[in-house]
Amino acid sequence: MSELRTPRLRLEALTEEHADELFDGLRDERLYEFVPSIAPSDLKGLRSRLRSLESRTSPDGSERWLNWAIRCLDVGRCIGYVQATVPVNAPAKIAYVLFAPFWGLGYGHEAVVGLLDFLSTALQVREIRASVDPDNCRSIALLERLGFRRIAVHRDADTIRGVLRDEIEYALIRL
Secondary structure (H helix, E strand, C coil), rough: EEEEEECCCEEECCCCCHHHHHHHHHHCHHHCCCCCCCCCCCCCHHHHHHHHHHCCCCCCCCEEEEEEEEEEEECCEEEEEEEEEEECCCCCEEEEEECCCCCCCCHHHHHHHHHHHHHHHHHCEEEEEEECCCCCCCHHHHHHCCCCCCEEEEEEEEECCEEEEEEEEEEEEEE
16 A cells, blocks of 8 residues: 555655655654664765665565655644554564654644554554664653563663664554
8 A cells, every 4th residue: 555544644655755854854863763774865865765765575585565655634744654564574664754843733643543553454464563772762652652661671772873772662462
């Protein structure tokens, strides 16, 4: 499915064309406080990265890589993205990025609910996991509000700005 809808959002299959609209938001250093990735250095590199995701499948075909730009209908622009990695015989993994000016307004919750609904109805995914830094209170609150439960703490799982960080793994089972 190339597009998902929620009351205030349209989730659009992520393509290279979204790069121009996402670039400035992805340059905000606040987004990288709790994740090991870094801001894109240039628009050309971001376009290339998004182009590589357009197939929506891993190179070896073992996973579906499902990525959507989050378009806020109220402001008419993209405010982040959601993604799901769906392996053939393992739990799906989700992640999400919402641009800082839109934190605390319920858009992240709404976008992730749309993603979870798609995974469970269209793909019959029953177990969904997410990993989060222990200090990322906003993300932890979102996952727990959605019914995710802590299943593990992985010590020294990521390096963020040169520092080893733990990671909490959450799971949601949908019957």
